[in-house]
Amino acid sequence: MNNKSCALAFALLPVLLGGSPASRAALDNRLALTPPMGWNSWNHFACNVSDSLIRQTADSMVASGMRDAGYRYVVIDDCWQVSRDAKGTIVADSVRFPHGIKALADYVHGRGLKFGIYTDAGTKTCQGRPGSYGYEEQDARTYAAWGVDYVKEDWCNASGLDPRKQYVKFRDALAQSGRPIVFSICEWGSNQPWEWAPAVGNLWRTTDDIEDKWASMLANLDQSGQQSTAAKPGAWNDPDMLEIGNGGMTDDEYRAHMSLWAIMAAPLIAGNDVRTMSPATKAILLNPEVIAVDQDSLGKQGILVWEPVPELQVWAKPLRDGSRAVALLNRSSKPDTITAYFSRAGIHTDSARVRDLWSHSEVGRFKGKYSTVVGPHAAVLVRLTPIR
Numbered sequence: 001m002n003n004k005s006c007a008l009a010f011a012l013l014p015v016l017l018g019g020s021p022a023s024r025a026a027l028d029n030r031l032a033l034t035p036p037m038g039w040n041s042w043n044h045f046a047c048n049v050s051d052s053l054i055r056q057t058a059d060s061m062v063a064s065g066m067r068d069a070g071y072r073y074v075v076i077d078d079c080w081q082v083s084r085d086a087k088g089t090i091v092a093d094s095v096r097f098p099h100g101i102k103a104l105a106d107y108v109h110g111r112g113l114k115f116g117i118y119t120d121a122g123t124k125t126c127q128g129r130p131g132s133y134g135y136e137e138q139d140a141r142t143y144a145a146w147g148v149d150y151v152k153e154d155w156c157n158a159s160g161l162d163p164r165k166q167y168v169k170f171r172d173a174l175a176q177s178g179r180p181i182v183f184s185i186c187e188w189g190s191n192q193p194w195e196w197a198p199a200v201g202n203l204w205r206t207t208d209d210i211e212d213k214w215a216s217m218l219a220n221l222d223q224s225g226q227q228s229t230a231a232k233p234g235a236w237n238d239p240d241m242l243e244i245g246n247g248g249m250t251d252d253e254y255r256a257h258m259s260l261w262a263i264m265a266a267p268l269i270a271g272n273d274v275r276t277m278s279p280a281t282k283a284i285l286l287n288p289e290v291i292a293v294d295q296d297s298l299g300k301q302g303i304l305v306w307e308p309v310p311e312l313q314v315w316a317k318p319l320r321d322g323s324r325a326v327a328l329l330n331r332s333s334k335p336d337t338i339t340a341y342f343s344r345a346g347i348h349t350d351s352a353r354v355r356d357l358w359s360h361s362e363v364g365r366f367k368g369k370y371s372t373v374v375g376p377h378a379a380v381l382v383r384l385t386p387i388r
């Protein structure tokens with residue numbers, strides 16, 4: 001092959017591989033090298049968003065230690081926008097956001113936090129507000145000018161559109177805006193995003209909306225848990241935002257929710273009212289040892305490694321230092337003993353040290369396996385460090 005035909009073959013390679021050059025170009029915004037952490041208004045407040053809520057939330061994230069634990073992005077979800085002006089610029093609700101979005105972003109930045117916003121790839125958002133369809137570049141420019149650091153783009157009112165094209169359009173618009181902006185794809189896993197989204201967004205929803213219920217949390221675990229090979233630094237499966245502290249599950253169930261999201265290297269986007277959270281909720285969301293599992297720089301999503309009987313599961317995630325985070329999950333409604341065999345969890349030494357990441361204590365040295373009783377609807381999360 002001469003130089004010319006060689007260059008042509010390279011240019012055609014993405015097409016030969018089945019995608020347009022644009023859809024195959026890797027997302028290279030150098031953001032979200034570990035799963036994004038923050039807070040989003042939707043799970044607790046739905047459309048009841050306002051300037052004062054966001055300011056108070058930012059203040060509480062600082063005062064409670066959430067910011068310093070890693071929760072950085074403060075994201076307003078749907079319902080902040082009402083219309084477009086004569087030039088097509090998106091307009092915020094002036095009653096709920098009387099100072100405008102830029103002033104709010106400045107406030108959030110002043111608290112050492114980052115600011116995120118929501119839009120939709122279709123003509124209207126899920127709540128009927130103006131979507132970005134046909135305004136992608138203009139909206140990306142507006143958001144960049146406001147100081148937006150994170151955009152979540154939903155998929156309502158987009159029938160007939162191709163998500164691969166629409167999300168690429170917004171990715172490119174964000175890139176051209178000149179501001180580093182994390183891009184969160186939200187098409188609910190309906191078009192196999194794990195196959196194409198790693199080149200398009202920093203995170204992509206893999207599931208329907210989470211509900212504040214044990215069964216919903218597990219359904220999202222099961223669905224997102226199957227896509228582990230797609231996750232890597234800068235590109236994460238998103239089983240949806242956390243429900244911890246919203247009241248629909250027990251604290252044991254919320255500890256399991258947090259443990260499993262950490263095992264899955266899922267984005268940790270709190271969805272509660274952080275202004276009034278209980279000490280138990282705070283202890284779950286801020287557990288530094290669990291956050292460290294989620295944020296481990298190796299960037300591998302953990303997987304289900306063992307299910308001796310239905311409802312008793314062992315999930316394992318490899319960590320940068322050669323240890324493994326292991327969740328022993330009891331999905332049933334009675335206590336039971338669960339055994340983590342080291343070899344199944346990827347530990348190939350005879351013995352390992354076991355540390356319990358919820359009690360913050362060394363459990364001891366174990367040979368070949370670790371067994372413990374796990375309560376109903378609960379998980380034990382340990383770190384196994386091989387002893388060589």
Ligand code: GLA
Nearest residue numbers: 042077078126127154186209
């Ligand atoms: C969809 C998304 C949710 C939320 C709502 C807002 O359902 O999946 O996360 O953004 O829209 O309307």
